[in-house]
Amino acid sequence: MEWKKVRIKTKTTAEDLISGVLYEMGITGIEVEDNIPLSEEDKKAMYIDILPEGKTDDGTAFLSFYVEEGNEGEELIENVYQELNRLKDFADIGEGKIETSYTKEEDWINNWKEFFHQFRIEDLLITPSWETGKKEEAGIGHVVEIDPGTAFGTGKHETTTLAIKGIQKYVKESMKILDVGCGSGILGIVALKYGAAHVTMTDLDEKAIEATPVNMERNHITSDCYEVLLGDIIEEEILNERVRNEGFDLVTANIITEVLLPLTPVIVSTLKRGGIYITSGILIEKIPLIKKKIEEVGFEILEINEMGEWASIVGRKK
Known part of the structure; x- marks a missing residue:
């Protein structure tokens, strides 16, 4: 099955606003790309000691989501386009430009592995099925292995x-x-x-x-x-x-x-x-x-x- 990737160019300051609008429209699987430096909390959640040096933050961000090919997907994209135009009337969202591309289902699933890493919520460790280690770390009471696949x-x-x-x-x-x-x-x-x-x-x-x-x-x-x-x-x-x-x-x-x-x-x-x-x-x-x-x-x-x-x-x- 082929999926259409919808990529929105915006500003880092508008990430939460646009993400919220997309979520309200029922779009819950959103990829965020930006160059904002990671906080100490983010670094701990990623469970790695040395982070690669990122690009300089220029204030640009990209928000992406996926839709199935077909009329419903096209209608959703059109609705997103209209919402972005509405947002421009009262908020600075930058270009608000939409780009689309195609990807096969298996590629779409594997793309998530780049962004989803194990992390803790109090004494609970949540880990993707493809990562190992850290399960014996002190203070962990429960471990949940999860593979979101195509269900978020x-x-x-x-x-x-x-x-x-x-x-x-x-x-x-x-x-x-x-x-x-x-x-x-x-x-x-x-x-x-x-x-x-x-x-x-x-x-x-x-x-x-x-x-x-x-x-x-x-x-x-x-x-x-x-x-x-x-x-x-x-x-x-x-x-x-x-x-x-x-x-x-x-x-x-x-x-x-x-x-x-x-x-x-x-x-x-x-x-x-x-x-x-x-x-x-x-x-x-x-x-x-x-x-x-x-x-x-x-x-x-x-x-x-x-x-x-x-x-x-x-x-x-x-």
Whole structure:
């Protein structure tokens, strides 16, 4: 299968703004190329002692994403083009020029290996399947091996990191958990590593349904500990009924605001009284929208956490 690579030329100062807009449009796999020097935190996350000398930062950045060939992909590119023109009216995004090229699926998958390296979130080490070492480092309590393949979710993005931190804090042994929008299955794997008894995962993308069991097996998790369901629990009544009658102890949803708003009333019906709802994927300026919706449907807010441009809200069912 051939994919079209869409590359946007912009400024480093507009990276977060454009990334946020793309994420709101449902584009979650974004490559960022710039020459901003790495911070000490970034260097530690890369687990290498000597870094190559980079080019001088000239303020230029490139943001890239991939679409499948076809009418839907072309329509998405056109929508991105229109959004960039709209941004130019109130923000300096530089050229905002779009370039396209083609790549085969296997090349697209292998390209991620250049950017995804093992890193830690507290006592959790997340490592790509093609890297070894560091697994015995002091202070590591759990290791998750992940290969995102064509289903996104490595844990490195702020939204996933926030969701993982919520899991680390609230998951208890024997919990039954629902993860909506599972991607590569990383949140479900983390929950099981931290003691959950069973995880049900849903996603709209067939590639996520294919990738999740592969990653589960890679982490030595047996099939009786999880199930993966294809579908939309908001719109599909049969799937909605199935999860609504489960009585979950905790639900995670790392999804954009526009989906969290109609999803939240569904989630409250899937949880036991006192159940925990961990949301992420919320742009900071949209915190009030989600907070209001969560409270309206019967949750008390336990905490709101921010990282970069993103936020996570954790609620408990009253």
